[in-house]
Amino acid sequence: MNKYQNNNRHFFDKMWRFLFRLTGGVSVVLLVGIFIFLAVNASRILGSISLGEFLFGAVWNPTSYHEPLWGTLSLVYGTFIISALALIIALPLGLGTAVYLSEIAPRAVKEFLKPMVEMIASIPSVVLGLIGLLFLAPVIARMFGLSNGLNALTAAILVAFTALPTISSISEDALSSVSPRLREASYALGASQWETIWRVSVPAALSGIVASVMLGFGRIIGETMIVLMVAGNSLAWPRSPLSPVRPMTATIAIEIKEVVVNSLHWHALFAVGLLLFLITFLLNIFVDFWLKKKSI
Amino acid sequence: MLKKSETIGFFCIKASAYAGILLLLAALALIGLAGYRVISWQFLTGLWQHQDIAAGGIWPAILGSFYLGVGVTLCSFPLGIGAAIYLTEYGRQNFWRRSIEVAIRNLAGVPSVVYGLFGLGVFVYLMRLGTSLLAAVLTLSAMTLPWIITAAVEALQAVPPALRESSLALGATKWQTIKQVALPLVLPASLTGGIVGIARAMGETAPIIMVGATFYLTKLPTSPLDKFMALPYHSFILATQHSDPRAVEYASGTALVLIVLVFILSLGAIILRYYFRSKYKIQ
Numbered sequence: 276m277n278k279y280q281n282n283n284r285h286f287f288d289k290m291w292r293f294l295f296r297l298t299g300g301v302s303v304v305l306l307v308g309i310f311i312f313l314a315v316n317a318s319r320i321l322g323s324i325s326l327g328e329f330l331f332g333a334v335w336n337p338t339s340y341h342e343p344l345w346g347t348l349s350l351v352y353g354t355f356i357i358s359a360l361a362l363i364i365a366l367p368l369g370l371g372t373a374v375y376l377s378e379i380a381p382r383a384v385k386e387f388l389k390p391m392v393e394m395i396a397s398i399p400s401v402v403l404g405l406i407g408l409l410f411l412a413p414v415i416a417r418m419f420g421l422s423n424g425l426n427a428l429t430a431a432i433l434v435a436f437t438a439l440p441t442i443s444s445i446s447e448d449a450l451s452s453v454s455p456r457l458r459e460a461s462y463a464l465g466a467s468q469w470e471t472i473w474r475v476s477v478p479a480a481l482s483g484i485v486a487s488v489m490l491g492f493g494r495i496i497g498e499t500m501i502v503l504m505v506a507g508n509s510l511a512w513p514r515s516p517l518s519p520v521r522p523m524t525a526t527i528a529i530e531i532k533e534v535v536v537n538s539l540h541w542h543a544l545f546a547v548g549l550l551l552f553l554i555t556f557l558l559n560i561f562v563d564f565w566l567k568k569k570s571i
Numbered sequence: 572m573l574k575k576s577e578t579i580g581f582f583c584i585k586a587s588a589y590a591g592i593l594l595l596l597a598a599l600a601l602i603g604l605a606g607y608r609v610i611s612w613q614f615l616t617g618l619w620q621h622q623d624i625a626a627g628g629i630w631p632a633i634l635g636s637f638y639l640g641v642g643v644t645l646c647s648f649p650l651g652i653g654a655a656i657y658l659t660e661y662g663r664q665n666f667w668r669r670s671i672e673v674a675i676r677n678l679a680g681v682p683s684v685v686y687g688l689f690g691l692g693v694f695v696y697l698m699r700l701g702t703s704l705l706a707a708v709l710t711l712s713a714m715t716l717p718w719i720i721t722a723a724v725e726a727l728q729a730v731p732p733a734l735r736e737s738s739l740a741l742g743a744t745k746w747q748t749i750k751q752v753a754l755p756l757v758l759p760a761s762l763t764g765g766i767v768g769i770a771r772a773m774g775e776t777a778p779i780i781m782v783g784a785t786f787y788l789t790k791l792p793t794s795p796l797d798k799f800m801a802l803p804y805h806s807f808i809l810a811t812q813h814s815d816p817r818a819v820e821y822a823s824g825t826a827l828v829l830i831v832l833v834f835i836l837s838l839g840a841i842i843l844r845y846y847f848r849s850k851y852k853i854q
Contacts (some may be wrong), residue, residue, distance in 0.1 A: 287744070287746055294653065295653050299668075300671070302720065371583065371586075371588060372587055392591065396771065397774065397833055397834075399774025399775070399803050402803075490680065499683060528684055532781065545692070551685055556681075
């Protein structure tokens with residue numbers, strides 16, 4: 276009896292172990308599955324569109340009557356303009372927030388402010404897009420004397436908010452894990468708090484801060500709804516931050532509903548998706564190696 | 572004594588910490604102001620009328636978002652907790668474990684529109700689910716999974732090892748230890764992480780545009796294979812593709828309902844977290 280129970284116990288133990296291992300594997304299967312699926316669909320364009328045209332062609336016009344053009348460079352450039360502007364806005368704000376939370380704020384303020392910042396992440400991006408349409412775009416239009424305010428700058432300001440929680444929360448973690456001894460040593464040498472923050476704490480946490488910026492960058496690149504609503508949706512080559520643009524994400528979201536399943540256009544959109552996937556994947560892998568190298 | 576330049580510097584840092592939050596609160600307040608007038612009992616509980624947007628309500632969209640939330644919870648929560656248990660309780664530092672961790676971090680970085688493409692290709696066409704509630708739930712679950720795993724792993728790592736060790740020392744098996752010691756402590760904490768993830772999934776628009784949300788329904792969805800309406804998509808269409816001059820006001824009203832829903836969920840999660848922290852005295 277006793278022995279039987281014992282076996283039963285260990286059988287359950289093994290079974291659960293197997294089940295947990297299976298659930299752990301789901302993530303790997305999902306990631307590899309997404310990649311393979313995108314790659315297989317994207318590879319169908321190879322016979323019809325040259326890789327050179329796809330990657331370096333300046334014009335994306337798949338529905339042209341004369342000759343469809345499949346250049347993604349203007350889409351990538353649109354994504355790049357918005358991302359660069361958004362980072363310029365989000366980086367000082369995010370880093371400032373992180374420094375304030377970890378180095379300056381009293382504990383009670385921190386306990387209140389940190390969840391608030393994290394709650395920004397849960398604001399639906401469609402709401403940010405709506406804010407842009409209703410309030411920010413008119414302001415931008417008036418400021419710069421434009422006929423409408425739907426352009427890269429407006430989108431970038433709003434997209435910056437989606438990266439803010441990522442940048443500030445990961446940077447804050449990095450700053451908080453800097454050993455207090457370093458700061459104390461700096462104070463003991465007569466440095467002010469300001470000098471200690473910028474000459475000791477921030478350099479010591481730099482690897483984490485860089486990682487936070489890369490991850491924030493990834494979020495910015497992938498943002499869809501805001502750019503769909505306020506970036507202006509123009510396929511013309513953007514000339515300035517005030518030009519309307521159409522980034523990769525918006526292009527996929529707009530066109531995928533209107534194309535014939537398994538047509539060349541459909542596969543080309545999957546190729547754009549693959550491009551996006553690879554960019555964010557490389558960013559993440561870079562962060563992974565960067566942090567690992569620094570922590571040893 | 573602070574130098575003058577440092578005083579300015581400290582002020583800038585403090586300002587940047589508050590600026591983001593204040594600007595955003597101000598913007599949300601503006602949305603509220605733009606949309607609160609359309610909110611009425613009829614707007615919240617009525618069926619959507621396509622011809623006259625003032626005559627109907629957004630009940631189908633609220634219900635659709637609710638179904639989405641419940642579906643995502645049912646799909647990704649058990650999987651996420653299971654994976655987290657594997658990572659913290661069983662996984663040794665080997666190649667397999669390392670690849671799972673890398674996969675989770677990378678999945679969290681995959682843009683939502685790429686999940687949409689994946690869902691459209693795999694769930695809608697390959698598995699022949701059609702553009703449906705089920706396809707959307709599966710797509711959003713895939714997107715939410717890494718967030719839930721991360722939250723649960725953090726919670727599990729906070730359980731003091733001494734508790735597990737004493738359970739094992741008393742002769743309990745690994746599974747018994749997990750079930751009796753770790754899970755009761757961890758479930759509430761990972762629940763809060765999970766709620767935040769689900770709130771985010773409910774606000775997500777790009778993937779559901781692609782896999783099954785629709786703007787107009789003649790009847791409420793009765794099976795998982797039906798099309799559905801959802802709050803973020805509804806607001807998006809009203810704001811950008813509707814010709815009615817009052818559409819923007821109704822878009823704001825819909826967005827307001829969505830924000831309130833998401834904030835109630837997130838706030839509930841934060842309160843739960845504080846409650847359980849003080850109850851179990853774990854960080």
